[in-house]
Amino acid sequence: MIQLSTSEPDAALSFANKLVSSESFKTLFRDGMTLVEETAAYLDGEGREDAKTLPRLGALAYATESMRLTTRLMQTASWLLLQRAVNEGELTQSEAASEKRKVRLSEQQTGISPDAAKKLPERFVAIIDRSLRLQSRILHLDRVLYQAADEAPVLSRPLEPQLELLRAAFGGE
Secondary structure, three states: OOOOOOOOOOOOOOHHHHHHOOHHHHHHHHHHHHHHHHHHHHHHOHHHHHHHOOOHHHHHHHHHHHHHHHHHHHHHHHHHHHHHHHHOOOOOHHHHHHHHOOOOOOOOOOOOOHHHHHHOOHHHHHHHHHHHHHHHHHHHHHHHHHHHHHHOOOOOOOOHHHHHHHHHHHOOO
């Protein structure tokens, strides 16, 4: 009979937990925080000047989308900071899950039509697109981390079902 031993027999293997402590997560974190900084600089500078040149309906679309954009980025930045705190040992995964409930991470699409988007500054539209891609990546990771953990059975020996199948197939004990 094959014996598996781990230092923590009750710990389930988690791909998602490995992912958020990986170099890929660090890159996602840097990209997200860079986008937050770029957006803030744009909205406070060049974007403000761009908005002044827009016609009335364009200015309304700009104001609406900039509020959606900042909300989206604050949600994603909060999520990224929580996950970094877990990675650095400042929070446990369950503490982060509790804090995460305060961050209303939700999918937000733009509310502008393609025609209205054509009237908005090109850089602004590009920032919106980048924020939507970032949000999509984070929502996916969030589902993998939190919903999968809530729904998946915790096995003290995660490979036991596969070992049982092998035993049955080869007649072993």
